[in-house]
Amino acid sequence: MGHLTYFKLTNQRAIIMEFLKDNINHPSVDDVYNYVVAKLPRTSKKTVYANLEFLAEKNIIKQIEVKGVKRYDPNIKEHYHLVCRSCHRIIDLLPTEINSKHKIDSVTMYGTCKNCLKRK
Amino acid sequence: MGHLTYFKLTNQRAIIMEFLKDNINHPSVDDVYNYVVAKLPRTSKKTVYANLEFLAEKNIIKQIEVKGVKRYDPNIKEHYHLVCRSCHRIIDLLPTEINSKHKIDSVTMYGTCKNCLKRK
């Protein structure tokens, strides 16, 4: 009876992690689900949600949100995302590339504001 | 019979615009709806959606999206938004303020990528 929390490497989880590894397409839950269900047909979508949330919480992947849809990125190094309104791709941008030739019309950042930082 | 499109200043639309004017709270559709329905009780939520979309399309307001929920900003001057994960406020940041004392963990930009710009 371990007192430390651990996590189990279930088949579903292994497949999800395999799919995400080196995936630069910022897949949605459905993208992941479609891949998993092809290999393990009885997988439920809730399981995929749970695993992606779990992995994001453990900082193994990053969760982003594009047009109300959650997407996941195995690249946890600092970088920005540009969502193209024309081709709908999600393009990774390094902080140094912020002044590239793309046309930006909206920037949303997530984090902790300085007021809340102070309060801790 | 006018050949140019025009737009009608309906009661609903006037109330919505009045609510948005100088509103710095980035209200959601529900925020707007609650205000409108208090003054015009039979207003449907679809009308609010339609008007906010209309105003955003005409560049009278800006639409942003936070955690899957649309929000609206009457300030159309260039500025960024910081969503605080702790106090949940949406804080306006001028481009010059980007290196302020907030802790940023995610940046998403919307726009048109350079490839799509070229193609036009």
Place this chain on the structure above:
DNA sequence: GTTAGTTAACAACAATTGTTATTTAAATCT
């Protein structure tokens, strides 16, 4: 073998979009 973590199979929810008949603001015609 035991147990805590995980899963499947639902139901439920919240935000948004679709449909269509009715209403209305504004342009045009007296």
Place this chain on the structure above:
DNA sequence: AGATTTAAATAACAATTGTTGTTAACTAAC
């Protein structure tokens, strides 16, 4: 000016989509 016309806008739904909640059954690791 007031009446007529018409395209835009609205109300009242239904429907859809992405997501979360519940619980009993299952399973990987101890």
